[in-house]
Amino acid sequence: MHPSDLTVIDRIELAVDTHGRPPHMIPVDTVDKEGLYYMPNDLMRFSVAMPEELLMQFDELVARRGIAKNRSEVVRDLVRDALVEDECDTPGKEVVGTLTIVFSHHSNDLVEKLDTIQHGYYEMIISTMHIHLDEENCLEVIAMRGDTGTVQEISNRILGTKGVKHGRLVLTTTGKFI
Numbered sequence: 001m002h003p004s005d006l007t008v009i010d011r012i013e014l015a016v017d018t019h020g021r022p023p024h025m026i027p028v029d030t031v032d033k034e035g036l037y038y039m040p041n042d043l044m045r046f047s048v049a050m051p052e053e054l055l056m057q058f059d060e061l062v063a064r065r066g067i068a069k070n071r072s073e074v075v076r077d078l079v080r081d082a083l084v085e086d087e088c089d090t091p092g093k094e095v096v097g098t099l100t101i102v103f104s105h106h107s108n109d110l111v112e113k114l115d116t117i118q119h120g121y122y123e124m125i126i127s128t129m130h131i132h133l134d135e136e137n138c139l140e141v142i143a144m145r146g147d148t149g150t151v152q153e154i155s156n157r158i159l160g161t162k163g164v165k166h167g168r169l170v171l172t173t174t175g176k177f178i
């Protein structure tokens with residue numbers, strides 16, 4: 001069945017957009033690889049009001065995110081992002097994090113200090129990847145899992161160690177609740 005126009009669908013049925021509109025302009029929630037649009041029946045619809053200028057900027061963002069994304073997909077991504085950010089800011093929540101640092105291994109007893117800190121938190125540090133960037137500099141990516149406060153604390157202790165040139169912690173969800 002090929003409807004002559006895009007139809008709004010209640011259940012898992014298929015429709016084809018004969019206007020050739022890009023996926024993000026289609027007012028349906030999901031696009032599959034064949035360009036067929038469907039709305040799984042576990043999705044809820046709601047309306048959002050926003051200023052026209054903001055909506056135009058949002059549509060440009062949706063377009064930049066690629067052909068597989070439409071407004072609904074991007075809104076869902078943004079909501080998940082906000083939920084994860086909130087989770088990471090909530091004391092006591094279990095999160096995972098990666099701390100990336102750059103340092104010189106010639107810097108006094110820095111390597112030993114970093115090693116001591118990491119051994120002190122061996123139950124939370126899941127893995128450490130060490131890359132020799134050149135003759136002097138090292139890159140380390142330290143993966144951690146634990147409550148937000150402790151992950152922050154480990155990160156602050158490492159970042160606060162004299163000789164660490166640069167570092168950044170990225171916190172994310174364990175994925176269980178999202």
Ligand code: NI
Pocket residue numbers: 105130131132133137138139
């Ligand atoms: Ni190294």
